[in-house]
Amino acid sequence: MQDQALFEYVLRLADDSLILGQRLGEWCGHGPILEEDIALTNISLDLIGQAISLYDLASELEGAGKNHDQLAYLRFENEYKNVLLVEQPNGDFAMTILRQFFFDAFRLPLYEALMQSPVAQLAAIAAKSVKETRYHLKHTSEWVIRMGDGTDESHERAQAAIDHLWRYTSELFFEDNIDEQLQERQLVPSLKGIQANWMETVKAVLSEATLTIPTNNWKFEGGRQGRHSEHMGYILADLQYMQRAYPNMEW
Amino acid sequence: MSTTQWPLWEVFIRSKQGLNHKHVGSLRAPDATLALENARDVYTRRSEGISIWVVESANIHATDIDDADSFFEPSDTKIYRHPTFYEVPDGVKHM
Known part of the structure; x- marks a missing residue:
C-alpha cells in the first residue's frame, strides 16, 4: 500500500458514516411521525452515500482490488474504526437526535476544513457532503431546541440523552500518530480547531434549548483502534448478513 | 380530531424559476420552520423544487362544495363569455 496512514484516516471517516447510517436506518417505519420517519431515513441515506464515496477512495488507496462492498460488509469487528458514539443504540427519539446532533456538529467543521485538503478526491467528497451535513445539523439543532425548551417530559428526555451520550463525545477528537503524520504533511486539519468549533455550536444550541452540559469528564474511547462497545457485534450481524449469506450479491 | 395533534400544513412547491408555486400535498x-423542513424531506427528495411555501391549513378559506351549483354552474351556460366568436385572421400563428 502506498499510503497506509491516509487509508486508515479515510476508513475512519467511512466507518463513522456507515455505522451511523445503519443505526438511523433502524428507524425506518418506526419514526414518531411519518414526516420525521422520512427525515431520519433521508439522513441515513445521505450518510450511507458518503460512506460509499469514502470506501471507494479507501479501496483505491489500499490498492488490494477490494470494492466498497467488501470494505463495508466483509471485515471483522476489530477492523472497523468508527467512534463509539455512532454505534450507541437509538434509544428514544431524544437519544437519536442528540447522538446525531453531536455528530453533525463535529462533521460539519471537519468537512469544511477537508474541502481545503490537497488530496483532491477527499476535498471533492467533503465539498459534496458539506451541504448534506449542514442540513442535518440544522434539522437536529431545531429538534434539540424544541425538545429542551418544550414540555417537562421532552426536556427531561433530552437532558437524559445528553447526560448519557456526553461520555462518548470526546472520542470524536481522538488523535493518534495517523492524524499527526497526515497533519504534518498538511493533508488534513488538526482536530483541536474542530473541537473548539464543535464546543461553540453545542454551547449555543444547548443554551437556547435550556439544557445543560454535564460537568463530569468520564470518557470512553477505543473505537478508532477497533475496540468497540457490546453493541457493535449486533450491528454487524444485521449489516453483514446478506453479503455473507449471498457472497458478492448486488442490488 | 385530537387536540394533541400537530397542526396540518399545506405545501406548495415551485419546480423552477418563473413557474408558480403549486399545491403538492399536506x-x-x-x-x-419544521413544516418547511418536513416539506423538504417529504416532497423534494428527487429535485422537485427550488422554493417551498407552507401555509397552515386552518388559514385557507375554501368554497363550499354544496354551493358549487350557484357558484360555478352559471358560467357554463354563457358561451358568449368565451372568445370563440372571432375569426382568426390568416397569418396569426400560435393560436
Whole structure:
C-alpha cells in the first residue's frame, strides 16, 4: 500500500458514516411521525452515500482490488474504526437526535476544513457532503431546541440523552500518530480547531434549548483502534448478513 | 380530531424559476420552520423544487362544495363569455 496512514484516516471517516447510517436506518417505519420517519431515513441515506464515496477512495488507496462492498460488509469487528458514539443504540427519539446532533456538529467543521485538503478526491467528497451535513445539523439543532425548551417530559428526555451520550463525545477528537503524520504533511486539519468549533455550536444550541452540559469528564474511547462497545457485534450481524449469506450479491 | 395533534400544513412547491408555486400535498408539523423542513424531506427528495411555501391549513378559506351549483354552474351556460366568436385572421400563428 502506498499510503497506509491516509487509508486508515479515510476508513475512519467511512466507518463513522456507515455505522451511523445503519443505526438511523433502524428507524425506518418506526419514526414518531411519518414526516420525521422520512427525515431520519433521508439522513441515513445521505450518510450511507458518503460512506460509499469514502470506501471507494479507501479501496483505491489500499490498492488490494477490494470494492466498497467488501470494505463495508466483509471485515471483522476489530477492523472497523468508527467512534463509539455512532454505534450507541437509538434509544428514544431524544437519544437519536442528540447522538446525531453531536455528530453533525463535529462533521460539519471537519468537512469544511477537508474541502481545503490537497488530496483532491477527499476535498471533492467533503465539498459534496458539506451541504448534506449542514442540513442535518440544522434539522437536529431545531429538534434539540424544541425538545429542551418544550414540555417537562421532552426536556427531561433530552437532558437524559445528553447526560448519557456526553461520555462518548470526546472520542470524536481522538488523535493518534495517523492524524499527526497526515497533519504534518498538511493533508488534513488538526482536530483541536474542530473541537473548539464543535464546543461553540453545542454551547449555543444547548443554551437556547435550556439544557445543560454535564460537568463530569468520564470518557470512553477505543473505537478508532477497533475496540468497540457490546453493541457493535449486533450491528454487524444485521449489516453483514446478506453479503455473507449471498457472497458478492448486488442490488 | 385530537387536540394533541400537530397542526396540518399545506405545501406548495415551485419546480423552477418563473413557474408558480403549486399545491403538492399536506403534512403535520409543530411550527413553520419544521413544516418547511418536513416539506423538504417529504416532497423534494428527487429535485422537485427550488422554493417551498407552507401555509397552515386552518388559514385557507375554501368554497363550499354544496354551493358549487350557484357558484360555478352559471358560467357554463354563457358561451358568449368565451372568445370563440372571432375569426382568426390568416397569418396569426400560435393560436
